[in-house]
Amino acid sequence: MAKVSFDRHPDQYRHWHLRVEPPIAWLELDVDEQGGLVPGYELKLNSYDLGVDIELYDAVQRLRFEHPEVRAVVITSAKDKVFCAGANIRMLAASSHAWKVNFCKFTNETRNGIEDATENSGQVYLAAVNGSCAGGGYEIALACDRILLVDDNSSTVALPEVPLLGVLPGTGGLTRVVDKRRVRRDRADVFATRPDGIKGRTAVDWRLVDELVPRPDFRAVVTRRALEAAARSNRPEDGRGIELAPLERTETADAIDYRHVSAALDRDLGVVTITVRGPGDGGWLLAMTRELDDLILRLRTNEPELGTWVFRTEGDPEAVLANERVLLDANDWLSTEILLYYKRTLKRLDVTSRSLIALIEPGGCFAGVLTELALACDRQYLLDGPPIDDEDSAERACVVLSDANFGVFPMGNGLSRLESRFYGEHDHLDWLKRERDRRLEAADAVELGLVTDAPDDLDWADEIRIVLEGRGALSPDALTGMEANHRFVGPETVETKIFGRLSAWQNWIFTRTNAAGPEGALRRYGTGQKANLDRKRV
Amino acid sequence: MAKVSFDRHPDQYRHWHLRVEPPIAWLELDVDEQGGLVPGYELKLNSYDLGVDIELYDAVQRLRFEHPEVRAVVITSAKDKVFCAGANIRMLAASSHAWKVNFCKFTNETRNGIEDATENSGQVYLAAVNGSCAGGGYEIALACDRILLVDDNSSTVALPEVPLLGVLPGTGGLTRVVDKRRVRRDRADVFATRPDGIKGRTAVDWRLVDELVPRPDFRAVVTRRALEAAARSNRPEDGRGIELAPLERTETADAIDYRHVSAALDRDLGVVTITVRGPGDGGWLLAMTRELDDLILRLRTNEPELGTWVFRTEGDPEAVLANERVLLDANDWLSTEILLYYKRTLKRLDVTSRSLIALIEPGGCFAGVLTELALACDRQYLLDGPPIDDEDSAERACVVLSDANFGVFPMGNGLSRLESRFYGEHDHLDWLKRERDRRLEAADAVELGLVTDAPDDLDWADEIRIVLEGRGALSPDALTGMEANHRFVGPETVETKIFGRLSAWQNWIFTRTNAAGPEGALRRYGTGQKANLDRKRV
Secondary structure (H helix, E strand, O other): OOOOOOOOOHHHOOOEEEEEEOOEEEEEEOOOOOOOOOOOOOOHHHEEOHHHHHHHHHHHHHHHHHOOOOOEEEEEEOOOEEEEOEEOHHHHHHOOHHHHHHHHHHHHHHHHHHHHHHHHOOOEEEEEEOEEEEOHHHHHHHOOOEEEEEEOOOOOEEOOHHHHHOOOOOOOHHHHHHHHOOOOHHHHHHHHOOOOOEOHHHHHHOOOOOEEEEHHHHHHHHHHHHHHHHHHOOOOOOOOOOOOOOOOOEEEOOEEEOOOEEEEEEOOOOEEEEEEEOOOOOOHHHHHHHHHHHHHHHHHHHOOOOOEEEEEEEOOHHHHHHHHHHHHHHOOHHHHHHHHHHHHHHHHHHOOOOEEEEEEOOOOOEEOHHHHHHHOOOEEEEOEOOOOOOOOOOOOOOEEOOHHHOOOOOOOOOOOHHHHHOOOOHHHHHHHHHOOOOOEOHHHHHHOOOOOEOOEOOOHHHHHHHHHHHHHHOOHHHHHHHHHHHOOOOOOOHHHHHHHHHHHHHHHHHHOHHHHOOOOHHHHOOOOOOOOOOOOOO | OOOOOOOOOHHHOOOEEEEEEOOEEEEEEOOOOOOOOOOOOOOHHHEEOHHHHHHHHHHHHHHHHHOOOOOEEEEEEOOOEEEEOEEOHHHHHHOOHHHHHHHHHHHHHHHHHHHHHHHHOOOEEEEEEOEEEEOHHHHHHHHOOEEEEEEOOOOOEEOOHHHHHOOOOOOOHHHHHHHHOOOOHHHHHHHHOOOOOEOHHHHHHOOOOOEEEEHHHHHHHHHHHHHHHHHHOOOOOOOOOOOOOOOOOEEEOOEEEOOOEEEEEEOOOOEEEEEEEOOOOOOHHHHHHHHHHHHHHHHHHHOOOOOEEEEEEEOOHHHHHHHHHHHHHHOOHHHHHHHHHHHHHHHHHHOOOOEEEEEEOOOOOEEOHHHHHHHOOOEEEEOEOOOOOOOOOOOOOOEEOOHHHOOOOOOOOOOOHHHHHOOOOHHHHHHHHHOOOOOEOHHHHHHOOOOOEOOEOOOHHHHHHHHHHHHHHOOHHHHHHHHHHHOOOOOOOHHHHHHHHHHHHHHHHHHOHHHHOOOOHHHHOOOOOOOOOOOOOO
């Protein structure tokens, strides 16, 4: 299959119209039936595939950076009588297990990004449901701050996955219904087993939507609600947007190179070595984050057999700290957006089904924001000695902590990565705080618990080789499950429940004959034949 | 396959020795290699199957009820150099997916019961690890309050599931390591990928065990720690145990009958109707709970095709309230134990992969403790009218709330079932509190949100039939996933993480070719052949 690219621009959207009328932006879904990312299905009834969602992701990102003047975003449909029918069923039925899981992960991240924009950027999302709204379509609405449903005696909201397809509403649906919108669980049960959905007053009474609007008034009421949301937004009035220019990327069979990020693909070992270079100029963190984000998405989608990602850095720790200091002190909308974007990109790593290893070597710059990258990894190795290829050098590897490591980039569980690493150890966290802005070389880094091991230069090459070969020999599935359980300690949120609980159940169901087998509900949907179900409860 | 029975008595244990030396009880694992529950494997190295764990469950239960004088319980091994090798791999490799999942659920519940005894009954469990301790063996230790490891330069603790079998340490292992024992996540990663485990000082430094004891001192130090734990226990000194006499149970092809509980099995519809009869005497709640517990376990294990359980009650609501009042006011060890046991039995329902429906009819007694049973269900239907077979009767169905519904029986998430049902709605919960001890008939029950629907006597039969037939037509897997997501809103605990996150990932991995396929790691273990793994990360 051709590699999937995540490069998009509103001028070339096939499925969305983005119209900016400050303080409101209108994001209208108008799926091109013939515009599927992969051949073999038609995107009828505003149903979506990964390609539709990549455009949505692009739009959400651009609104945040290019349109500071936007304070409310309305998601609606450009089609008559249908808002969105959800993920395309033919596409799901024909997809491999890995594709389905990766698709769901990306769409989940985009929905979380919508909530992040609402909560942290003062760009409040509203769903203007102007027609039938089912499955993943309703899950888009659930990610919005307010859901308005047209009252035309036919438009419904529905989660028909369980009754029609034998799978879950897995893009946050089940979780957001009971945990975010606090629908009573017995009503949630009725709702999610009813293929025809719920409309009118009951939808409001059950809290499935916030407001019911007669069709003639729909546009006016939606506009009024958007203006009200915009008026409440704390987004500054005077920002000037910056353009997200196309990424410069060079790709060969075994390498993907950007300006600040490079990836070397070792297909024999199943390892990608990702090198992040420190800052040269003030725009570094945004540029680097965009590159890293793009790389994560491309590797996840296009290189499933490369199971271990090794993170390295090159550059001057002081330059990283100086660069991040400007952003941390700035307190303007753009700096906030950049930090939020880096937060979301780190969160992508937290839910990435790859083993993540940080190598901390002389000449590297794991400081502040980049230390956060090391802390997102499953393990951290620090070379205790001179550079491997220059044994006379006095240069030594170090880690530097900064304010950036104490709450600027919370994980999905609401904790910083240091709070997760040292869960409940308040004294130790206080100690770490006192060690900010200091070069922590091998002995310090070990004592402070910031690294897994610190082999000396004689052992380094062997130990890292053994780690990488050993990892490559383990079951990829068991590693994915293990990492998903280790990475999130302590409290849970809607977000961690979606990735940890809902997704895990969905992945299981996706493997089951009752859904994905030749006679399963997902495969038989629309064929006129009933699914042949194994009735055993497991 | 023969039906599995959960009837056990210490006199007939094949795999455990229970020795009571107040205030300590010694529970020694001494697995009979030839004593597997199912033919086809030998239980070598103190490895266990469901039969071994049913005895453990019986012992934990009896200690709580029959031995109030016990204030500390030591789990150790009667075999030289091996504590426990975990779940038997041959058994797992040969088992169906459903059997594996059900087995893991029961063992998880038993581990949680050990923690419940430690925390709430003043029977503190200690693991005296006197030999190698791997996988499920270490997971038993993790459920204990304190882990003592013999320091003999060979005994290790290990979680070798990922590297050796390609599955997870799914009986709480991954979760308890990072969330309960707060092992740093990079160390947890190293530990859970290392087949040989960790011993000696490192095991203590990493918090995998609490204490290292030289072999000659082992018995003495374990005894001292148990006596110290007993001294701290708040268990009353003067209790007299009560015997858990054998259950009286009549079983036919389509019915299981006990004194207070009856189950009618409808194999065509895939429904079990469970009728709980209200109290006749003071021992009712304990007797009824034992019967209900036994019934849940038997149905889960032996009747996987009966996917919907319908709960009914018969009796006088006032009698239920009078009966529970005695227990709630008693404040003695036995009343506490009975309430804790009922709590654990309700929790079994919360994690049971069956659709649960409560039918509230005239003549029923859904009051207090039994209302809790209705609230554990996915839906509640109340008949608004006279009894179906006696239309002239003035009797009406009702629900009664009592103190028992406001925190006595918390779910795994730490919330009462009413707090879960009305998550975050404090005013509504206050209102419900004011309605205690009142017969809430149809209109009240609907207004208070206690029932899903209240059909009248003309609609009742049809509506219930449609609900049950409709449920039976849905994919059993999708229902299981949906219910597991709806039942636990709000906060999460180690317990809900184990059932929601860890188990869901484990179930997924159990379905994967890399584990359970003919060339998968679980099936190939011990054959001398390496597993043939699909390297794609999903």
